[in-house]
Each structure stands twice: as structure tokens, then as C-alpha cells.
Amino acid sequence: xxxxxxxxxxxxxxxxxxxxxxxxxxxxxxxxxxxxxxxxxxxxxxxxxxxxxxxxxxxxxxxxxxxxxxxxxxxxxxxxxxxxxxxxxxxxxxxxxxxxxxxxxxxxxxxxxxxxxxxxxxxxxxxxxxxxxxxxxxxxxxxxxxxxxxxxxxxxxxxxxxxxxxxxxxxxxxxxxxxxxxxxxxxxxxxxxx
Numbered sequence: 001x002x003x004x005x006x007x008x009x010x011x012x013x014x015x016x017x018x019x020x021x022x023x024x025x026x027x028x029x030x031x032x033x034x035x036x037x038x039x040x041x042x043x044x045x046x047x048x049x050x051x052x053x054x055x056x057x058x059x060x061x062x063x064x065x066x067x068x069x070x071x072x073x074x075x076x077x078x079x080x081x082x083x084x085x086x087x088x089x090x091x092x093x094x095x096x097x098x099x100x101x102x103x104x105x106x107x108x109x110x111x112x113x114x115x116x117x118x119x120x121x122x123x124x125x126x127x128x129x130x131x132x133x134x135x136x137x138x139x140x141x142x143x144x145x146x147x148x149x150x151x152x153x154x155x156x157x158x159x160x161x162x163x164x165x166x167x168x169x170x171x172x173x174x175x176x177x178x179x180x181x182x183x184x185x186x187x188x189x190x191x192x193x194x
Contacts, residue, residue, distance in 0.1 A: 001026045003066075004043045004052040006034055008192045010100055010160035011063040012051035017152040018067050018082070020186035022075055026053075035108075064093070067149060082149040088142050089150055095139075096153045099132035100160065107164050129167055133174070140173040151181045163192050 003019065003026050005012035019026045031041050031050050039045060043052040045061050053060040053069065060069045071082040084090065102125040109116050116122035136143075136154070143154055158178045161167055169175065181187055 001056075002029050002043075002054040003027070004029050004031050004045070004054070005050045006031055008160070008163065009034070009050050010156040010192075011049075013156040013159075013190050013192065014063045014149070014152050015051050015053070015066045015070070016190045017156070017187055018070060018080065018149060020189055021080060021147065021152075021184075022070065024070065024074060035111075064097075080147060080149045080152070084150075088139075092136070092139060092142055092150050093153060095132050095135055096150070096157050099129050099136075100157050102126075102128035102132070103161060103164065103166065106166060126167075129161075133167070133170055137170050137172050137174045140177060143174075143177055145177060145180050147181065147184060147187075151177070152187065154178060155181050155187055159191055163194060 001024070003012065003015060005016065005028055007030065016028070029043075034050065037048060039048055042048045042050060043054055043059060045052045045059075047061065049061075051063055051066055053066045055069075055073075058069075060066045067082045071078050071080075075082075081089065105125045106116055106122060106129075109122060114122075116125075143151055145151075154174070155178050158169070158175075159182075161169060182191075
């Protein structure tokens with residue numbers, strides 16, 4: 001198996017943590033510059049995004065779909081609650097994905113030289129990140145201190161925000177939960193660095 005990824009991608013990192021936690025042998029293939037417009041670089045993913053998983057003839061796009069695929073193939077007990085159908089857990093996942101997407105929009109815009117402070121669209125992304133973090137802080141009891149896929153998700157979101165340093169992060173229970181999960185070796189192995 002191969003995972004097309006980039007070392008700083010918080011989306012790909014969710015899968016990398018799960019792969020390590022499950023002890024799977026997966027070759028990591030760095031796609032390089034995510035601004036490239038050649039689908040071949042992304043294993044012919046038409047969205048030209050990472051991650052993409054290649055398992056023989058099967059190709060799987062999008063981090064949460066990849067996680068579900070891996071669990072169905074290799075972890076029928078679903079030890080990390082990847083396949084949960086609990087609405088509260090799915091809401092946590094949706095908010096985390098939304099915060100991650102909003103931050104990526106800001107990072108990519110600023111990387112291309114856009115002054116994001118001049119446009120309402122980007123202010124909405126900032127508000128999305130801030131409100132999302134506040135909501136997650138209020139819902140922290142739903143994020144188990146035991147290792148779960150949602151916990152992996154939280155760590156990836158948090159560490160990406162730290163890496164790009166565009167927001168002041170809350171110092172409450174959410175940061176404590178991140179610290180607890182970050183101490184796990186299979187989480188610590190993939191911390192993004194500048």
C-alpha cells in the first residue's frame with residue numbers, strides 16, 4: 001500500500017497516525033508542492049489533493065474515507081471508533097474538518113500573496129476557525145482521553161494551527177487533551193515541522 005501525502009498535511013496525518021496505531025506497512029509518497037495542477041502527482045486524484053491511498057488496484061480519496069477503508073480491511077474491532085455512527089461524534093468530526101478547511105484556505109491565500117484581511121470571505125474563514133475552536137472547547141468531554149480517531153483528528157488540527165501560527169489557541173481542556181494524546185509514540189512520530 002502507498003499513501004500519497006505531504007509531511008505538513010493535517011488531513012494526511014490523521015491517516016498516518018491511524019496507520020501507525022494499527023501497525024500497518026504503508027509506503028509514504030510525498031506529493032511535493034500541493035499547488036501543482038497535475039493529477040498524476042496525486043495518484044490521479046481528480047481533486048488534486050492529499051491524501052490518496054493506493055492498495056493494489058483500489059484507490060481511495062479523502063482522509064476519513066481512507067481511515068474507514070483501512071479499518072474495514074485491517075481492524076474489524078474498530079479500536080479507534082473510526083466507523084462510529086454516533087451523531088455527537090460525527091458532529092465533532094464535521095467541526096474539526098470545517099476548521100481545518102477554513103485554515104487551509106487562509107494558509108494557501110497568504111502563501112500566494114493575498115492580503116486576506118481585505119476580504120470578507122477570508123474574515124469568515126477566521127471566524128469559522130475561532131468559533132470552531134470555542135465550540136470544541138465546550139464539547140471537550142466528547143473527545144475521549146483514550147486514543148480515538150476523533151482524538152487523532154484533534155491533534156492534527158491543533159498541531160497544524162501551531163505550525164502556521166495564525167491564531168491564538170485556547171489554553172483550556174482542549175489543549176490538555178491534545179497534550180495527553182501527543183504523548184503516544186504513534187502520534188508523536190508525525191508531528192509536522194517547518
